[in-house]
Amino acid sequence: MDAISDSQFERQGEALYSVQGLWCTSCALAVEAQLARMPGVSAASVHYPSATLLVQGQPQALEEARLAAALSRLGYRLGPPEAIGDAEARLDAESRYLTLRLLMAVAFGMWTMLASLLIYAGAMPRAELDLIMAWVSGAFALPVVTYVALPFYRAGWRTARAWRPGMDALVALGALTAVGVSLWLLARGSPEVYFDTAVMLVTLLLVGRLVETLCRHRGLRALQALHRPPTQVQRWEADAWQPCALDSVAVGDRLRVESGEALPLDGTLSDAEALLDLSPLTGESAPRRCLPGDAVAAGCRNLGAALVFEVTAPAGECRLDRLREQMWWQQARKGELQRLADRFAGWLSPLAVVLALFTLVATWLAGVPIEEAWVRALSVLVVACPCAVGLAIPLAGLAGSGQALERGVVIRDPGAFETLARIRSAAFDKTGTLTAGEPQVQAMHSAAGLSEPELLALASVAARGSEHPLARAVRRYVQDVRDARGAQDAGAGGELDIVQAEEVGGRGRQVALGDGRELRLGSRTWLAEQGVATEQAGDSGESEVLLACDGNLLARFTLGETALPGTSETLAELRREGLALALISGDRASAVRRLADAVGIKAEECYAGRSPEAKAKLLAAMPQPSLYVGDGLNDVVGLATASVGVAPLGANTTVQEGASVALLKPGVAGVEVAWRLARRTRRVMRQNLVLSGVYNLLALGLAVAMPIPPLVAVLAMVASSLSVVANSARLALAGEREPEQPPQSRQVGALGTAP
Numbered sequence: 001m002d003a004i005s006d007s008q009f010e011r012q013g014e015a016l017y018s019v020q021g022l023w024c025t026s027c028a029l030a031v032e033a034q035l036a037r038m039p040g041v042s043a044a045s046v047h048y049p050s051a052t053l054l055v056q057g058q059p060q061a062l063e064e065a066r067l068a069a070a071l072s073r074l075g076y077r078l079g080p081p082e083a084i085g086d087a088e089a090r091l092d093a094e095s096r097y098l099t100l101r102l103l104m105a106v107a108f109g110m111w112t113m114l115a116s117l118l119i120y121a122g123a124m125p126r127a128e129l130d131l132i133m134a135w136v137s138g139a140f141a142l143p144v145v146t147y148v149a150l151p152f153y154r155a156g157w158r159t160a161r162a163w164r165p166g167m168d169a170l171v172a173l174g175a176l177t178a179v180g181v182s183l184w185l186l187a188r189g190s191p192e193v194y195f196d197t198a199v200m201l202v203t204l205l206l207v208g209r210l211v212e213t214l215c216r217h218r219g220l221r222a223l224q225a226l227h228r229p230p231t232q233v234q235r236w237e238a239d240a241w242q243p244c245a246l247d248s249v250a251v252g253d254r255l256r257v258e259s260g261e262a263l264p265l266d267g268t269l270s271d272a273e274a275l276l277d278l279s280p281l282t283g284e285s286a287p288r289r290c291l292p293g294d295a296v297a298a299g300c301r302n303l304g305a306a307l308v309f310e311v312t313a314p315a316g317e318c319r320l321d322r323l324r325e326q327m328w329w330q331q332a333r334k335g336e337l338q339r340l341a342d343r344f345a346g347w348l349s350p351l352a353v354v355l356a357l358f359t360l361v362a363t364w365l366a367g368v369p370i371e372e373a374w375v376r377a378l379s380v381l382v383v384a385c386p387c388a389v390g391l392a393i394p395l396a397g398l399a400g401s402g403q404a405l406e407r408g409v410v411i412r413d414p415g416a417f418e419t420l421a422r423i424r425s426a427a428f429d430k431t432g433t434l435t436a437g438e439p440q441v442q443a444m445h446s447a448a449g450l451s452e453p454e455l456l457a458l459a460s461v462a463a464r465g466s467e468h469p470l471a472r473a474v475r476r477y478v479q480d481v482r483d484a485r486g487a488q489d490a491g492a493g494g495e496l497d498i499v500q501a502e503e504v505g506g507r508g509r510q511v512a513l514g515d516g517r518e519l520r521l522g523s524r525t526w527l528a529e530q531g532v533a534t535e536q537a538g539d540s541g542e543s544e545v546l547l548a549c550d551g552n553l554l555a556r557f558t559l560g561e562t563a564l565p566g567t568s569e570t571l572a573e574l575r576r577e578g579l580a581l582a583l584i585s586g587d588r589a590s591a592v593r594r595l596a597d598a599v600g601i602k603a604e605e606c607y608a609g610r611s612p613e614a615k616a617k618l619l620a621a622m623p624q625p626s627l628y629v630g631d632g633l634n635d636v637v638g639l640a641t642a643s644v645g646v647a648p649l650g651a652n653t654t655v656q657e658g659a660s661v662a663l664l665k666p667g668v669a670g671v672e673v674a675w676r677l678a679r680r681t682r683r684v685m686r687q688n689l690v691l692s693g694v695y696n697l698l699a700l701g702l703a704v705a706m707p708i709p710p711l712v713a714v715l716a717m718v719a720s721s722l723s724v725v726a727n728s729a730r731l732a733l734a735g736e737r738e739p740e741q742p743p744q745s746r747q748v749g750a751l752g753t754a755p
Contacts, residue, residue, distance in 0.1 A: 015062040017053045019046060020077040020090075023155040023168060030162035031076060038070055051090070052081060074158045098210045105148045105206055109199040111140040116196040130191035138182060141195035145179050149202045170352055174381040175201055181374045194375065229264040229298060229315065236308075246315050253311045262301045266318045267309035269294050273479070275304035291479050293464055294472070352700065356380040359704050372707070379708045383699040396688055396727075400681030408665035409674045417685070420644050420661070420678035424623035426574055426671065427638075429630035430585035430595055432469045433648050434668065435561040441477035445556045447535075455555050456481060459547050461496045462511050462521035466503060468632060469650075470545050471521065474557055520548045523586075527553070561595065564667040568599045573672055580623050581605050584615050584638070616641040627675075629668060646671060688724045 019031055028046035031053065035044035040061025045054045055062050068078035115137035124130045149172075156172035159165050175198040182193035234241045236254040246264055249255065254270060257263055263276075273291050277300065290296060296309055298318040313319070360377035364370055404411045411417060428434050446455060460478040463471040497514035504510070508522015510530075520527055524534050524546055532548045545557045575581055583601045585592050589608035596606045607618055615638040619628055625643035628635070631651035639645030639659055647659035649666050663670035702708060 013057070013059045013062060015055050015064075015067075016081050017055070017064065017067065018079050018081050019051050019053050019071065020079060021075060022046075022051055023151050026159045026164070026168050027076070027155050030074060030159040030164045031071060033164040034070055034074055034162045035067060038067075053078070074162055075154065076158070095210065098206060101148045101151075102203070102206045102210060105144050105199065105203040108140045108143045108148075109196075109203050112137045112144070112199045113196050115140065116193070119191050119193075127191070131186075131189065134182075134186055134191040134193045134195075137193060137195045138179075138186065141179070141199050144199045144202055145175055145195075148206070149175055149198075152202065152205070165350065165353075170381055171201060171205060173353070173356075174198070174378060177374070177378045177381060181371065181378065184374075185371060188371075190371070192371075194378070197378070229262075233264050249311055249314055251311055251314060254308055255311060256306055256308050257302045258306050259302055259304065263296055263298050263309065265298050265311050265315065266313040267296055267311045269296055270308045270310050272305075272307070274302060274307040277301040277303045291476060293475070352381060355700060355704055376703070376707055380700065380703040383703045383708065396681055396685040400677060400684070404674060404677050407670070407673050407677070408663065409670045409677070410662040410664060411660070411674065411678075417678045417681045419625050420627070420675055421682035423579065423625045423627045423644060423675065425580035425582070426627045427582040427584050427619055427622060427629070427642070428668065429628075429632070429635050429638075430583060430587055430592060431561065432631040432650065433629050434563055434567050434583070434595060434599060436564055440560055441473050441557050442560050443558050444477070445558070447553045447555055450554060452481075455547070457496060458519060458549060458554065459521065459557070461498065461513070462509060462519040462547060464498070464511075465501060466509050466521075468503070468509075470559060471509060473559055474521070474545055477557065517549055521545060561591070563595060563599045566667050566669045570667070570669050570672050571599055571601065574675070575600075582607060582618065582622065584610055584618055584628075586610055586612075586615075612637045627671070629671060646674070684727055684730075688727055691727070692724055 019028075022028055022031070031046050032044045035041050035053075035055060038061060041055060041057040043056040046052070047054075055067065060066075064078060064080075071078050115133045118124060119130050119133050119137070124133060152168045152171045152175065155168035156165070156170075160169050178194045178198040178201070182195050182198075185191075185193055229246055231246055232243050233246050233249060234256040235244045235249060236242075236256070237244075241256050249265060255264065255267070269290050269292050271292060274296075276290055276296065295312070298313075313321075315321075356377040359380050360373050363373040363376050368376070400417055401411050411420075444452075444455070444459075446452070448455075450458075456478045459474050463475040463478075466472065466475075498511055499514050500512040502510050504522070504526065507526040508520060511519045511521075513519065520530060520532065522545065524544065527546050527548055528534055530548075531551055532546075532553055534546060534553055544559065546553060547555045547557070571581060581601060582605050583592060583596055584607045587608060589606075592606050592608035593603065595601075596603070607614075610618065612635070615628075615630075615635070619626055619638050619641045627644045627646060628638050628642035629646040629648060630636075630638055631648050639647075644661060645659040646661045646663065648663050648668065648670075651659070651662075661674055663674075
């Protein structure tokens with residue numbers, strides 16, 4: 001039996017879809033409840049602002065056709081994840097749909113309100129005219145409570161069928177109850193009708209829904225602002241550059257990008273070097289010189305002459321496309337606060353119905369006239385709508401994500417907001433994280449009798465295709481030397497064919513050549529483990545890369561590193577806020593100490609010569625929750641061990657895909673930005689949750705205990721929803737960092753001990 005359980009556990013998978021037809025957060029809860037009851041589905045989570053559905057369970061249970069059939073019974077449509085353009089078009093359509101219905105509600109509702117006002121004010125000279133005004137009020141309310149309110153009735157019926165009645169079920173009950181009570185009063189000849197209550201309820205909820213849609217639209221625009229690729233590109237075909245549609249470009253095609261244009265797709269640079277500006281991606285005007293064979297990303301702007309690159313990822317599969325997709329995946333997951341809000345909203349609606357029935361019976365038995373008892377019950381239904389509860393967390397998370405994007409930080413997991421806001425320690429890798437991602441080779445020391453052009457050719461071949469910063473530095477050094485000495489030896493390595501290449505994460509790279517030779521480029525320790533005789537290492541504090549061929553040492557490259565601008569200030573600020581800091585690197589102790597002195601990290605906070613497994617152990621021992629920033633393959637285990645993993649700009653592809661947070665600007669200043677923004681976002685989430693929860697509980701208690709006019713209940717309910725929207729919008733529109741009081745807790749050392 002245990003074996004079967006283990007096998008079933010191993011077969012658990014995940015699938016991401018888009019759900020069409022969602023009208024409110026109650027619809028999202030209904031979809032989750034409907035799918036969670038299906039055999040083989042272990043969990044379902046809907047992120048309402050982006051209309052994305054994440055389903056977990058056995059693979060055969062996650063098939064689109066099976067899930068779509070289950071949702072179609074409720075009236076929802078299931079499809080593949082939406083592209084940014086499709087999502088924006090959907091929200092545009094929703095905005096127009098809501099605007100049309102809102103205009104109709106205002107156009108007819110104002111006459112309903114006017115007629116009701118004349119009745120309330122006693123402006124009619126005779127009672128017969130009051131009754132006529134009551135019928136006029138009902139006539140103008142008819143289009144509002146039928147056509148305009150139809151989406152509320154439809155969503156209420158769907159959620160009731162899923163046994164998760166929510167806000168729309170209460171709105172439908174409230175509007176229909178107000179109309180029913182009014183018709184009953186009219187039949188008895190009484191002009192004290194409540195058509196205005198139903199009209200106000202529908203109209204004000206439409207206003208809130210429109211504001212909420214605009215907030216969701218803003219978050220999508222922040223995502224799309226990352227990169228807007230052109231629709232036409234220049235492709236090499238038939239021995240000429242021909243215009244073609246971007247969607248028709250395939251992997252391996254060669255594209256030409258003119259000076260000043262942005263790269264439309266990911267690829268590798270061909271033919272000649274290029275100068276690229278990363279500002280469209282990062283907001284930083286930091287030109288980077290790329291050599292032939294270097295990877296280039298969509299969104300970079302060409303600052304030099306026209307360049308040619310070979311496509312490695314078609315449209316929809318570039319790094320930025322994957323980034324957007326990962327954000328949709330992670331946004332569909334729910335943090336602790338969102339799950340708490342869902343549970344609260346889940347029992348609030350049934351409680352409101354029970355309390356409304358209790359109020360009706362209790363007030364009637366207490367001798368209150370039946371029409372007044374119905375009005376008291378109506379107020380309870382209206383005032384309890386959990387719209388604010390459902391919006392409390394998603395809107396704050398979406399606002400925080402959009403604000404982070406504008407500041408060059410991608411928060412892939414909304415749950416990371418909650419964890420990031422509570423971190424007690426932060427650890428950093430050295431090379432490519434605190435230092436420039438492209439260290440410079442200061443000198444090449446030959447250890448064999450080969451000529452310099454031959455050594456350079458072998459080093460270039462050994463480093464070709466590697467994403468490690470030290471290997472790229474060697475490749476750039478080779479190109480710089482060749483450029484300085486002319487083109488006479490530029491093709492010295494042209495006949496060196498690579499048969500096989502393998503990169504050992506964080507240690508080195510081994511390359512098999514077509515002539516049978518085997519090259520190794522990497523650290524001294526790794527080469528020694530491979531049987532290469534190396535001389536005693538010095539203690540200069542500089543990084544080094546060794547080149548060997550067939551077990552013989554050929555050359556040693558010494559590299560220098562400097563801290564990225566702003567590193568010292570960022571680390572000092574984190575320390576002042578009470579976070580424990582650590583510098584964990586696989587480099588030598590002298591190099592680590594040298595950098596630590598430059599950025600203000602204490603000696604007891606430095607850990608040098610650490611393997612990936614050792615990094616993970618250190619991170620597990622640090623005060624929790626912890627944060628780790630690393631860029632290489634040797635940091636993957638550490639990123640997974642830390643509570644929050646952060647990938648800096650230029651990090652390895654695997655690191656970028658596995659980290660919860662990605663930085664789009666050079667340096668680690670984004671860590672402080674993300675941390676402060678996470679604290680603000682979590683604070684807004686808790687404020688929203690407290691505001692909405694306290695309102696609903698107090699309002700329900702007051703509505704049960706004392707008579708509240710239904711119109712006042714409508715205004716109070718809408719004010720609660722708008723307060724949540726406004727509080728989230730305050731976070732989204734904040735342009736400056738809010739000052740925060742430093743924590744009063746005692747600062748701890750890197751491993752939890754007082755320094």
